[in-house]
Amino acid sequence: xxxxxRAVFSLRRPRVVRLGPSQHRVGLGRGPxxxxxxxxxxxxxxxxxxxxxxxxxxxxxxxxxxxxxSASMEYEMRSGDTRTKGRGEDDGPVFYNKxxxxxxxxxxxxxxxxxxxxxxxRAESRARKGLRGAAADExxxxxxxxxxxxxxxxxxxxxxxxPSNQGVSILDALxxxxxxxxxxxxxxxxxxxxxxxxxxxxxxxxxxxxxxxNGAASRCEARRSDAVVAMLEAKATGRAxxxxxxxxxxxxxxxxxxxAVQCVADGGLLCVTSTDMAVLSGNYPEVCFSRYGSMPTKxxxxxxxxxxxxxxALETAAAKYQRHVHPVLCVSVDFYVRVFVRVxxxxxxxxxxxxxxxxxxQSTGCPTFYLQPIGRPxxxxxxxxxxxxxxxxxxxxxxxxxxxxxxxxxxxxxxADDADAPRAEDRADDEAEQPAATAASTAGDxxxxxxxxxxxxxxxxAEGGDETVAPAACGETGAPFKIGGPIWLLxxxxxxxxxxxxxxxxxxVDRFVSTKERLHGVLTAISEELxxxxxxxxxxxxxxxxHCASPKLAEIKAALTHAGYRxxxxxxxxxxxxxxxxxxxxxxxxRCWCVKHPVAEKRLxxxxxxxxxxxxKPPLLRANFATTAAMRAxxxxxxxxxxxxEEYWGPKAAARGRKRPKHxxx
Numbered sequence: 173x174x175x176x177x178r179a180v181f182s183l184r185r186p187r188v189v190r191l192g193p194s195q196h197r198v199g200l201g202r203g204p205x206x207x208x209x210x211x212x213x214x215x216x217x218x219x220x221x222x223x224x225x226x227x228x229x230x231x232x233x234x235x236x237x238x239x240x241x242s243a244s245m246e247y248e249m250r251s252g253d254t255r256t257k258g259r260g261e262d263d264g265p266v267f268y269n270k271x272x273x274x275x276x277x278x279x280x281x282x283x284x285x286x287x288x289x290x291x292x293x294r295a296e297s298r299a300r301k302g303l304r305g306a307a308a309d310e311x312x313x314x315x316x317x318x319x320x321x322x323x324x325x326x327x328x329x330x331x332x333x334x335p336s337n338q339g340v341s342i343l344d345a346l347x348x349x350x351x352x353x354x355x356x357x358x359x360x361x362x363x364x365x366x367x368x369x370x371x372x373x374x375x376x377x378x379x380x381x382x383x384x385x386n387g388a389a390s391r392c393e394a395r396r397s398d399a400v401v402a403m404l405e406a407k408a409t410g411r412a413x414x415x416x417x418x419x420x421x422x423x424x425x426x427x428x429x430x431x432a433v434q435c436v437a438d439g440g441l442l443c444v445t446s447t448d449m450a451v452l453s454g455n456y457p458e459v460c461f462s463r464y465g466s467m468p469t470k471x472x473x474x475x476x477x478x479x480x481x482x483x484x485a486l487e488t489a490a491a492k493y494q495r496h497v498h499p500v501l502c503v504s505v506d507f508y509v510r511v512f513v514r515v516x517x518x519x520x521x522x523x524x525x526x527x528x529x530x531x532x533x534q535s536t537g538c539p540t541f542y543l544q545p546i547g548r549p550x551x552x553x554x555x556x557x558x559x560x561x562x563x564x565x566x567x568x569x570x571x572x573x574x575x576x577x578x579x580x581x582x583x584x585x586x587x588a589d590d591a592d593a594p595r596a597e598d599r600a601d602d603e604a605e606q607p608a609a610t611a612a613s614t615a616g617d618x619x620x621x622x623x624x625x626x627x628x629x630x631x632x633x634a635e636g637g638d639e640t641v642a643p644a645a646c647g648e649t650g651a652p653f654k655i656g657g658p659i660w661l662l663x664x665x666x667x668x669x670x671x672x673x674x675x676x677x678x679x680x681v682d683r684f685v686s687t688k689e690r691l692h693g694v695l696t697a698i699s700e701e702l703x704x705x706x707x708x709x710x711x712x713x714x715x716x717x718x719h720c721a722s723p724k725l726a727e728i729k730a731a732l733t734h735a736g737y738r739x740x741x742x743x744x745x746x747x748x749x750x751x752x753x754x755x756x757x758x759x760x761x762x763r764c765w766c767v768k769h770p771v772a773e774k775r776l777x778x779x780x781x782x783x784x785x786x787x788x789k790p791p792l793l794r795a796n797f798a799t800t801a802a803m804r805a806x807x808x809x810x811x812x813x814x815x816x817x818e819e820y821w822g823p824k825a826a827a828r829g830r831k832r833p834k835h836x837x838x
Contacts, residue, residue, distance in 0.1 A: 241684035243354040245382040287362040331362030339364030340415040345399040350379030357392040403435035413437040420445040426463040433490040447508040452478035469534040469656035475504040475744040483660035502664040533642040537651025542642035639754035663703040696810040697743035708750035719775040727797040734796040764795035
């Protein structure tokens with residue numbers, strides 16, 4: 173029949189896979205197979221190589237050339253024996269994701285800055301040599317001032333002129349193809365050596381091959397080892413610790429943190445990536461707690477929350493070895509978080525770790541949240557005024573003044589010969605003074621024309637009326653809190669580093685960086701972010717809670733600014749409202765907006781909804797939404813929140829190497 177004749181003809185006809193202009197015959201099958209390979213993928217040429225697998229069967233390998241920065245490599249495309257679950261042509265046996273080029277570009281910039289800081293610190297030490305006291309300080313300050321006056325390009329030239337044995341050493345603990353390590357060795361001035369390590373045999377071989385092909389063997393070497401074992405062995409054998417350790421795993425970074433904080437040199441740099449955002453954002457809170465020792469709240473500030481969870485885990489790991497971390501730059505981009513921290517040894521600073529971390533009380537009825545530090549200063553063991561080297565657990569639902577009074581009372585208890593009777597009298601005095609203080613506060617409100625607050629109002633979150641302190645329940649909806657954390661509460665970045673990174677990108681010092689526009693935009697957004705305010709609200713979330721029309725972000729920022737508070741956006745979220753205003757003020761601004769733009773009555777029929785409860789309270793603040801040209805203007809022209817350059821810009825399937833031969837019983 174006609175159908176059978178067509179089937180027979182298709183068996184004899186050569187099968188053609190259109191991949192490019194050049195043709196190669198690669199096998200028989202049901203007819204000669206012609207493969208036309210592309211010369212356009214990843215900007216390189218694709219070609220074939222013959223290989224014999226472990227089972228003795230000949231395998232054809234397809235490669236295409238990838239060029240990134242100063243490095244290039246032949247990346248093996250997907251083949252028949254690849255175990256990787258991804259179905260794309262670039263899902264080969266060794267992992268490579270072009271989405272992470274921004275990560276690698278940013279790392280090159282930050283490590284180059286670190287090399288400059290290390291050079292300046294060594295120069296200060298040389299200037300102090302042979303001097304003591306004020307003379308040593310003056311000499312170091314003069315040398316520092318001289319080097320600070322140089323441009324980034326001039327500092328790079330000084331680094332290149334340094335002896336090779338004084339450069340920084342870098343460990344790429346999870347190297348995969350080795351492309352990142354090769355770029356570090358070729359692009360960053362002042363690099364002494366780079367170790368590209370990976371446990372997978374195919375990855376280690378790819379590292380070795382790519383290092384030789386790029387002519388980087390003099391400063392870069394490939395090793396095959398477990399990342400944790402490699403770091404602990406470097407520490408145990410007494411070899412010089414690495415100045416920079418880069419940890420960029422597929423998934424969580426948690427298993428590598430303990431070894432990394434031990435192996436890195438004092439004052440060294442840790443570059444850590446974590447891509448398990450589903451865990452860090454709160455989809456699996458029990459997994460997040462088991463990995464990082466922190467419970468996520470799954471609020472709209474989840475991206476910054478994730479950064480602070482990773483920093484909390486790093487600080488916890490470092491504190492066990494009398495070390496502490498100092499974040500220099502932390503970013504949340506695409507589908508991952510990336511943190512750069514310096515690690516210092518300081519037992520005295522480790523004692524303050526409880527002040528750097530805290531819990532988040534997230535309302536279950538609305539976006540309201542409060543921050544609760546874990547510890548508080550509790551005086552000085554040496555009795556020095558204004559200093560604190562003793563700490564105690566923080567007080568819940570208490571303002572800082574209450575905590576200070578409690579610390580003073582505790583110290584008096586410890587010093588008194590007979591503590592019980594006098595302390596009971598002090599407590600009675602304090603309890604007698606509290607109603608008087610409340611009455612004075614009410615009288616002050618009345619004198620200034622502010623509405624008097626009802627006794628027991630939930631918005632009076634502490635005895636002293638400190639609205640930044642968490643009350644027993646949400647002051648707006650009365651809903652209970654869910655407790656998240658602990659998280660890192662201090663700034664996510666160092667302003668000097670961000671400024672230096674921006675200057676370096678704008679000057680075009682790193683000529684191999686291909687994502688300059690995006691780097692400039694992200695760093696600009698970070699520089700404009702409130703560095704000392706943890707977490708944020710989002711304008712769509714506030715409006716969704718109240719079912720109201722959305723104002724312009726500039727109007728909300730203007731209202732908070734006129735009220736005497738600061739406000740900014742987040743580098744991760746253009747709709748973020750990051751402010752030091754307490755929750756009551758934020759909701760008062762929204763209440764005033766709803767007065768001007770009323771919410772539909774049917775939205776408020778149910779008095780138990782969050783919108784009805786929040787809008788039922790009269791605002792204590794008269795918001796001014798008027799904006800000025802200065803408020804609306806951006807100080808720097810930059811693409812702060814650039815869209816993805818192409819579709820499916822996200823994570824790839826994990827590389828799983830090749831299929832291994834099955835052992836048969838004879």
